[in-house]
Amino acid sequence: MTxxxxxxxxxxAPPHRSGTPxxxxxxxxxxxxxxxxxxxxxxxxxxVAMVACLPYxxxxxxxxxxxxxxxxxxxxxLDGGTLLRxxxxxxxxxxxxxxxxxxxxxxPWGRRVPAWLLVPPMWVASGLxxxxxxxxxxxxxxxxxxxGGRPVGEGNSEPFLDPWVFGxxxxxxxxxxxxxxxxxxxxxxxxxxxxxxxxxxxxxVGPTTPALRATAVAAASAALLPGVTHLLWVxxxxxxxxxxxxxDRTGDFxxxxxxNLLFVVVTAVGVLLLAFRRSGRxxxxxxxxxxxxxxxxxxxxxxxxxxxxLIGAGxxxxxxxxxxxxxxxxxMLAGALVVTLxxxxxxxxxxxxxxxxxxxxxxxx
Numbered sequence: 001m002t003x004x005x006x007x008x009x010x011x012x013a014p015p016h017r018s019g020t021p022x023x024x025x026x027x028x029x030x031x032x033x034x035x036x037x038x039x040x041x042x043x044x045x046x047x048v049a050m051v052a053c054l055p056y057x058x059x060x061x062x063x064x065x066x067x068x069x070x071x072x073x074x075x076x077x078l079d080g081g082t083l084l085r086x087x088x089x090x091x092x093x094x095x096x097x098x099x100x101x102x103x104x105x106x107x108p109w110g111r112r113v114p115a116w117l118l119v120p121p122m123w124v125a126s127g128l129x130x131x132x133x134x135x136x137x138x139x140x141x142x143x144x145x146x147x148g149g150r151p152v153g154e155g156n157s158e159p160f161l162d163p164w165v166f167g168x169x170x171x172x173x174x175x176x177x178x179x180x181x182x183x184x185x186x187x188x189x190x191x192x193x194x195x196x197x198x199x200x201x202x203x204x205v206g207p208t209t210p211a212l213r214a215t216a217v218a219a220a221s222a223a224l225l226p227g228v229t230h231l232l233w234v235x236x237x238x239x240x241x242x243x244x245x246x247x248d249r250t251g252d253f254x255x256x257x258x259x260n261l262l263f264v265v266v267t268a269v270g271v272l273l274l275a276f277r278r279s280g281r282x283x284x285x286x287x288x289x290x291x292x293x294x295x296x297x298x299x300x301x302x303x304x305x306x307x308x309x310l311i312g313a314g315x316x317x318x319x320x321x322x323x324x325x326x327x328x329x330x331x332m333l334a335g336a337l338v339v340t341l342x343x344x345x346x347x348x349x350x351x352x353x354x355x356x357x358x359x360x361x362x363x364x365x
Contacts, residue, residue: 038106042183049102049179052172053095059169060092070165087311097121098176105183111191122184123292123339127300129177130293135259136170142251195349196284200277206348212341216275219337220268226298226331229323230261240323267294271338274345291338299335302328
């Protein structure tokens with residue numbers, strides 16, 4: 001009898017050669033994904049957006065610490081108390097969010113942030129920055145022509161802030177808006193650009209189209225009230241204005257009301273184009289941009305003015321009237337309806353683009 005031989009150890013598999021089929025059962029080494037790199041232009045825009053936040057944040061922190069830098073004698077800010085300090089703290093956090101957004105839009109981890117965590121802050125930032133970006137340059141031009149007053153006047157007979165503060169703060173806001181807007185446009189185009197490709201008339205009619213059209217009509221109808229009110233105010237009427245604001249109207253007031261009216265019109269046009277799609281060769285991007293900008297301004301700027309009016313109201317003459325409160329409330333409602341419609345629209349487009357295409361069928365854009 002022969003002794004049993006011990007089992008031989010299996011010989012190692014030969015190294016895989018490039019260009020030859022890999023034997024079954026072997027796992028290839030996963031190639032390392034290339035590291036995410038941001039271009040120089042985006043890096044510069046990120047720094048610009050972050051630096052542009054510093055003047056506003058610095059002033060607010062100084063005021064919370066008790067400084068009176070830029071606040072003249074007789075200003076309502078001197079009597080704000082604890083409530084105003086809390087409001088200043090909140091606005092510091094809001095402007096700090098711009099720094100976070102600038103990092104998110106240009107860092108690798110920003111690509112993994114879910115849309116519901118990124119898009120709402122960008123929408124709010126758009127609504128708060130766009131009216132300033134639109135109105136302030138016009139107010140400066142009106143002032144150079146001798147028809148202006150304090151930029152974005154607050155309706156007080158006493159000076160609210162020193163003139164230089166408006167230039168520094170609003171100039172910073174404009175730079176923030178431009179830098180952040182470009183960064184978001186580049187980011188959104190790379191991540192979700194497929195959702196707004198094509199033309200309006202090529203959009204398919206889905207099961208929710210009637211509901212979306214009804215929502216669009218409701219939003220456009222709701223926009224009539226603030227639209228008419230801003231039209232009256234820009235035309236010189238004092239109907240619905242508190243006594244203090246009516247007495248302190250300047251060229252800046254009329255510019256701001258014209259901008260408010262402009263965004264009401266932009267909202268209605270954008271949402272109706274998107275819902276009824278009767279525009280021939282018009283690109284889908286245009287009504288989406290109009291609806292985004294208009295709804296953000298109406299909802300967020302209307303909310304900001306409502307809160308600012310309640311906090312800054314001193315005597316009875318400066319308290320917002322019922323007409324003003326209702327106007328801004330309906331304005332916020334119209335903006336909320338439009339952004340809700342947009343959310344459903346993108347959800348449908350995203351779901352359709354994720355469906356596998358059948359043989360011979362064109363892919364959903």
